[in-house]
Amino acid sequence: MENFTYARADSPEAAIRAAADGAVFAAGTTELVNWMRLGIVAPPALTDISGLDLAAIALADDGATLTVGALATLNAVGTAPPVRTHAPALAEAALKAASPQLRNRATLGGNVLQRTRCPYFRAEAAGEGRMPWPCNKRVAGSGCVAREAPFDRAALFGWTDDCVATQPSDPVVALAALDAVARVQGPDGIREVAMRDFHLDQQEGGAATETRLAPGEMILGYRIPVDAAARGSAYLKVRERESYEYAMVSAAVCLDHADGTIRALRIALGSVAQKPWRLPQTEAALAGAALDEETVQAAMDAALRDARPLPGQGWKPRLAANAATRAVMMAGGIVR
Amino acid sequence: MTTRPHDHPGEAMPATRFVLNGTDRAVTHEARVTLLDLLRERLGATGTKKGCAEGACGACTVLLDGERVNACMVLAAAVHGREVTTVEGLAAADGTLHAVQRAFVEQDALQCGYCTPGQVVSAVACIREGHAGSEVEIAEWMSGNLCRCAAYPQIVAAVQQAAAELGTPQGGASGAVQSTAPAARA
Numbered sequence: 001m002e003n004f005t006y007a008r009a010d011s012p013e014a015a016i017r018a019a020a021d022g023a024v025f026a027a028g029t030t031e032l033v034n035w036m037r038l039g040i041v042a043p044p045a046l047t048d049i050s051g052l053d054l055a056a057i058a059l060a061d062d063g064a065t066l067t068v069g070a071l072a073t074l075n076a077v078g079t080a081p082p083v084r085t086h087a088p089a090l091a092e093a094a095l096k097a098a099s100p101q102l103r104n105r106a107t108l109g110g111n112v113l114q115r116t117r118c119p120y121f122r123a124e125a126a127g128e129g130r131m132p133w134p135c136n137k138r139v140a141g142s143g144c145v146a147r148e149a150p151f152d153r154a155a156l157f158g159w160t161d162d163c164v165a166t167q168p169s170d171p172v173v174a175l176a177a178l179d180a181v182a183r184v185q186g187p188d189g190i191r192e193v194a195m196r197d198f199h200l201d202q203q204e205g206g207a208a209t210e211t212r213l214a215p216g217e218m219i220l221g222y223r224i225p226v227d228a229a230a231r232g233s234a235y236l237k238v239r240e241r242e243s244y245e246y247a248m249v250s251a252a253v254c255l256d257h258a259d260g261t262i263r264a265l266r267i268a269l270g271s272v273a274q275k276p277w278r279l280p281q282t283e284a285a286l287a288g289a290a291l292d293e294e295t296v297q298a299a300m301d302a303a304l305r306d307a308r309p310l311p312g313q314g315w316k317p318r319l320a321a322n323a324a325t326r327a328v329m330m331a332g333g334i335v336r
Numbered sequence: 337m338t339t340r341p342h343d344h345p346g347e348a349m350p351a352t353r354f355v356l357n358g359t360d361r362a363v364t365h366e367a368r369v370t371l372l373d374l375l376r377e378r379l380g381a382t383g384t385k386k387g388c389a390e391g392a393c394g395a396c397t398v399l400l401d402g403e404r405v406n407a408c409m410v411l412a413a414a415v416h417g418r419e420v421t422t423v424e425g426l427a428a429a430d431g432t433l434h435a436v437q438r439a440f441v442e443q444d445a446l447q448c449g450y451c452t453p454g455q456v457v458s459a460v461a462c463i464r465e466g467h468a469g470s471e472v473e474i475a476e477w478m479s480g481n482l483c484r485c486a487a488y489p490q491i492v493a494a495v496q497q498a499a500a501e502l503g504t505p506q507g508g509a510s511g512a513v514q515s516t517a518p519a520a521r522a
Binding site for chain 2: 001002003004005006007018023026028029030033034036037045046047048050098099100101102104105242243244
């Protein structure tokens, strides 16, 4: 790891000014330190934003909006009563991420900016000439070895021949299903970005550009609209071991239902694309439908027919459809 | 854009002051140095182990202001003004072991021992957080500490034994993860 200069920012504006001079924002550093070790980034300077007043979690007085600061840790998000009550999918996603120790450091602002767990991308190699294999994210134009390799964590949607990586965050799946909005601040002021549009798949951004965050912009926090579907939300993570592992697929569901009928439904799939993958047509098709497994499963099977699994990963669309179905049944209180 | 005068300039060699196991320490170090490397290489606190150095194994678990963290993922400069407790800080001054340490001995919760300092520190926090209510809950909330000898059943038993001795805090498993004072002494 190259050395860098370290400074503590005492305001978002100071941090953003430092970023304009080349500094990288540092908070929990559970991703950044690994990036620097692997040679993914080699910033000349860090601006430590962890002391800023951006960790609050609160329900607005009218009960209609939940706000979560970017510096709230994943353990804080996962255990905060307002989150558990009004956006349980986010609480579950936060607590199913990483390990207890990492969740004490990792922030909800940094979590959505984590990068793919593709092992080819995460090669330890300082400097372009030292990459042991092609990766268009690491060295533009070098190629994508994961596309050809026996690698079973590739995207189902939105990928191109240049890159098949997925976004591995759990919370981002919940935030997308919850219709959360990120508040971001940059040199030109504060703006809002819907979390369902925050990330870019490869068809939208190529191999290199993964979010709509502009250079020098930092996430201040999130605004989550609280409705019956948000309060009735659930998150299901499917992985190869019960704990402390990335998802093979995941699903976040916000469900409003009554008398066995779906009134409103929002679904996001995780780890199947470089962004949380909302299913808008399925959401519309199931509004007003019966809340039973057969109906929901048929809709999810149809939704996954658009998937483009790489060779050897034909199991993944079925796993995603089953996970989405089960997440709806969990949100509906029909299964645990 | 140039840095404005009131912005703090960055330091390539920050001077970090913090409390380590109850003692004030001050070290000037390269900004890139992690808390783990500072403890082991500069302060002689080698009880904290370096396993994966990428936040995966938990061998480097320490308490930062009472909360468990992976020391390999924390920059040393970031602990300025804070309190760090390592495995060396758990036993009483007279050498009496912490209840968790005793439980690990009595339950034979280790084989090679390399992961044990991290397991013990993590278990102290796990119990204090109220996450030691059942075998399943302990397995989940100790999952950030890998044991390649696979002494997991004995580790769970040790955490249960220590939790029974220390008592479960109010709030239980669903309560907030509290930031508390440095490790309680046995």
